Amino acid sequence: MNWIKHKSRSLFFKIFLSFLAIIVLFGLFYMMIFQLFKTSLQKEIIDTSQRAVHDTAERFSNQFSRLQVLMFDIYNQSDLIGFHNQLRHQTGNEVNYLKAREVMLQMRSDIYNPLFFLEDTLIYLQEHDFVLSKSGSGDASYMFNRSYASPTYSYSFWSSYEDRLESFTLLPAETYRINNDLSEKKLMPFVYKQPDNRYEVIALIDIDKAAQSFFGDSNDRALAILDADGSVLYNWGSIRHEQLPLFQAGQEAVLQDGTYYFTETGSDGLTYVSAVPYSHVSSQLSRLTGGLLLIFFLSLGVAVAASYLFSRRLHKPVKQILTTVLNRAPFSSMPEPGSITEYDLIQNRIQELFREKEEIRDRMNKHKSVLTSYSYISQLKSINTDISEWEDFLSDDGSFIVVLYHIRFRMNPAYELPLQTDQAVRHMLEHIHLITAERYPGSHTFQIEKNEIISIFKREEAARLEELLADIRGMLNEERELFLVTIAVSSQVSHSSEFNQAYHQVKGLTAQAPLRDESQLVTKQRALPNTVNLSPSQEKGLLDALQSGSDSRSLQIIDQALETLQRKEAGIAQFRFFADSVASKILSYAEMAQIDKSSVQSLKQWSGRLAECHCLAEYSGVFRQLIEAACALIRKKKDTGEEPLIAMFMNIIHNQYADDLSLDYLSAKLNLSSAYLSVYIKEKTGLNFSDHLLGIRMNKAKELLACTDLTVNEISQRVGYLNITSFNRTFKKAVGMTPGAYRRQHVVQTHASG
Template sequence: MNWIRHKSRSVFFKIFLSFLAIILLFGLFYMVIFQLFKNSFQKEIIDTNQRAIHDTTERFTNQFSRLQVLMFDIYNQSNLIGFNNQLRHQAGYNVNYLKAREVMIQMRSDIYNPLFFLEDTLIYFREHNFVLSKSGSSDASYMFNRSYTSPMYPYSFWNSYEGEQESFTLLPADTYQISNELTEKKLMPYVYRQPDSPYEVIGLIDIDKAAQSFFGESDDRAFAILNAKGKVLYALGSLNQEELPSFEAGQKAVLKDGTYYLMETGAEGLTYVSAVPYSHVSSQLNRLTGGLLLIFCLSLGVALAASYFFSRRLHKPVKQILTTVLNRASNSPVPDTGSITEYDLIQNRIQELFREKEEIRDRMNKHKSVLTSYSYISQLKSINMDISEWEDFLSDDGSFIVVLYHIRFRMNPVYELPLHTDQAVRHMLEHIHLITAERYPGSHTFQIEKNEIVSIFKREEATHLEELLQEIRDVLNEEKELFLVTIAISSQVSDSSEFNQAYHQVKGLTAQAQLLEESQIVTKQRVLPTTVNLSPSQEKGLLDALQAGSEDRCLQIIDQALEAMQRKEAGIAQFRFFADSVAAKIMGYLEMAQIDKNALHSLKQWSTRIAECHCLSDYQGVFRQLIEASCALIRKKKDTGEEPLIAMFMKIIHNQYAEDLSLDYLSAKLNLSSAYLSVYIKEKTGLNFSDHLLGIRMNKAKELLACTDLTVNEISQRVGYLNITSFNRTFKKAAGMTPGAYRRQHVVQTHASSS
């Protein structure tokens, strides 16, 4: 019992007991919180899925509202109305098909808008068996039996389709075979047709993409859209008409056959149903329970181990102090006991330690310690005397010359460097110092940067300096397979205050050095080539080759440019500038082509290796790796559809037609030259930049004249014309009549068609 009572008063026991009490308290608190959380977690999962179907319903409702506005605008386009009137009242060869082309151009801008999730928009002239689409016009039977083929919606269906009483009708989704893309997609037709109308607008919605965007992707959840009659229009996942339960009035969640069915009704009368298996809910609950229990057990184990560890660590130093004190004063009287045994013993010995300290201090004040004196002398001797020599050197009135050794380690050495680069530079420093100090004792050599060594010579001593540097260069050239050194010599400097100027001078000389595969000496500035960029034809050829994924052609252009710079004896800095510029153009094109970001990140690692290139073969090797990887990504991306440059161009002019757009602005935004961009647009689209911009502005002006009450002056400003005279002249040239006459004609045609 005495042993137990003695141990219970120790530091270790009391600290460890305190830790255990805290662990127990937090463990109980954790268990209570866990039980409460577990009870409410299942309900939270159901509420989360209910909110998800509610959000999905709102998104689809807004999406169908946007499509209704879009289809209404297409249906009432002035060009479409005029084209329909010509079809009805004129012979085929008298019909102005340019109006149909304007309609298709306007449709494309809407179809390519990712917010609408449209695969295509079809304008079906049933009386004339004629269809307009984003890709052109065709016979209706060809369009519905070949271009967009569906078992549910063949040509016979659309030929006999009468529609519902409503203007907008959403039909069930079906799988379409798209001949232009040689792919299959699930599309949902959305039909807008007025009673007794000669044509109808059919929007083909990419419903899978819309559902994945609004509802999300999940392996175990399902989703369905039902019309007002309860018929399934679209289903995502394994969900069919027979599995759906019946919902009572006001009921939004039903558990049937181990599956939660969550329902939400949209404003347009459609019903949206989400099916979540109960196993999905229970699996999340089980994962949470198992994870939290595992965390709790691990936390408990870590807490116990940490408690024992920290208790031992607090106890051990105290025990050591006690051992030391007891060994030094074993005959000291035992102090009164307190609450902790160890601290009581320390308190009993503290006075003795103070007395010993006072005795030692008195002895030190009375006697000089030989050991202390020796220590002070040793410290004085350790001061670096080279600093004073350097100060004497700079304070001398004589002139001097600065020599810079710029060291560049090869990217792919013939054999492995036996030392680390820092150690190799240090060895070179010692070697150069030995050679220069032996020939010129008054010189100084030191390392100024990670890969730079500087030697300073008195002018009167450096009479044969170039001979010495030739010897050093020959020695360094023996290791040219491992590193290359550029030795630059400054002009004579008359005062130490000009050292910084001399240093920058030799730095500039090293940048002008030629790209040779050997060490070299540079003594003066030279005339460098004026241009170190790709010529316009080379830039066009490089971008064309990149677009085609032709790595051989890309490398041929870059190699020709590098070899030309080599022949012109371009400087090292110019090679670096050229390589960085070409790499930036390549990366810019890949970003414009919307290459995957992870792939771009790996390519940037190659472009950053340009900083490690120190000879022509290094640059050629890095560009080969960069071009091969880039062309592989471009070839992989090439089959995905429209040219990325044209897509970006069309997006800019459709969104910014009202601004002061110019070819120079677009070329700067797309990182291309104006001449190349102009030729590229004409080649790919058949129209030049100004024709595209004029067409968009005139179409928008016609739309505003036909559908709004804005004045002609206001319309001219909205479509990018600050001068109304210029707008009137341009509009009359494009439409054959003034804006006012066009508005009056449209009013007359509208009244005529309605009557």
């Protein structure tokens, strides 16, 4: 017990116990977070599956609504009605079969639209035993028994198909043999037939492709579509009708026989059931649990081992130092220096004390006088209190001036530098320091950044400062083939606390310096050009030149703009801003032209070299390389007739019509000015931006009014109008009637035709 009590008071025991307490605390916190995370993750997996079946139901409902509109339009085509009437009242050559051809041509454009997921659309004129399809027309018996053959939906089925109360009927999906057994597909017939009429439209939906698009392709999930009577219209995966559980009112998820079932009733009245094996959920949790527990125990073991080793490491040098001090061992027996700075300092100080003790002892043995002993004792107690010159300068209350030397090494100098750039800056620092210290001993010169040198002069030294800086400028200008230096001088600063303000002042002066092929001295601020961008006409000319792949015209425009900036004496920072802006426009157009990423990356490397330009000739040279490379790639890509800018514009407004789109937003996204983009769209398409956006929004609004039960307010928000009054006014102006009147008219027409 005494041993334990003694050890518990040691530094090692207390450090190690503290580490263990922290480890246990973090372990408990980790376990609590893990349990919460595991529970929330399981709920999130189930919610994700429920959202998946909800999204699937919504997509299928919208798809069936679109097909209803399509079938209604086909059914009421004037050519089809005229052709049917001719078959009924005329014979032989009197029948104009060109009308049937027009019907088939119209059907093909819809069938080949991938958004409809149609294998074919058949128009069955039952009275004449005649069928129109995408591939032609023919006898109904041949069409249903050979071209699209199914044991369930044979010729006998369709010839005896009776009128239903509903205009649209969705039949269960079956496997069809297509074109004399050349292929097989699972198709779902969707029939539109009005009562007391002798022809019908049969849309054969490629239901597997639609399910793969709407539900996703997954081996561990299944989907079933049930009609209002509970009969299975289609199943995807291993789900069977007899396996489906009974869902209570309001119940959306059921766990039965190791499988989660999720249900959703669509707006079309169909029920969509998704089956996800519980093993799919549990396997994700098991993998997560196993992985996290393994990481936890490994972390725990590493933490305990590291705590023990670190505690020993902290305790061991303390123990050695105490042993040395208590035993009064000579400095030669001190332990080797370790990796802890504070302990090394203590050891070094103890060594110095032992060394000085031995020296004093030796001297006292030789000189027994009290005076000598007192002198040595005074030496032992002496403390070094030297203060650097810089600290002296900062403690001085006098005002001072800051001079900044900003060094810019030339790109591709005429001959190689004799030293590396950092060595060259150090040599320059030494040279400037010698010159300034010789004339002004109270000045201070030091390097503050890798390409910046600072000199600080007191107020009384500033009288002849311009003469000194002019001499330094002349000396630096002799090496302008290698580097250019901008020397900036601050105003007088009254206190050392304002040094940061003075430094930012001279930094700003170097950015305002004009772009010249020589070192220069800047002592005050100057007026700069208000704008350094391309003018609208220059921007249009540049983009037209890039579009045509003309490198000479593109370079001429950029050279003219650079010369204008030079003539206006724009600052160095303004030249850099202009170069980056123009390079960004060139890269943006290259990306819009759909040039491959590796080629665009090579262009970015050229544009990156603009940061190394320090004179007009260098800017012009880099732009020449960038323009020639970009135009070569654009000319190579110019084998397609589609305008990349218009294609990108149409893609944005067709996909984001419900957002708060504006010409300013599009111009920023396409890196163009609003004025130029507006003129370009009008020139290439014949319509301006607002007309395009209005047309897309109104077409979508009419589709939602005709095919959904959404309120007018909901439809207005879906097509991008937050204010229903504005939507009503715009819709009436575009269509000629209010949204409500349009919906009522569509309903009346549908019932009248039915």
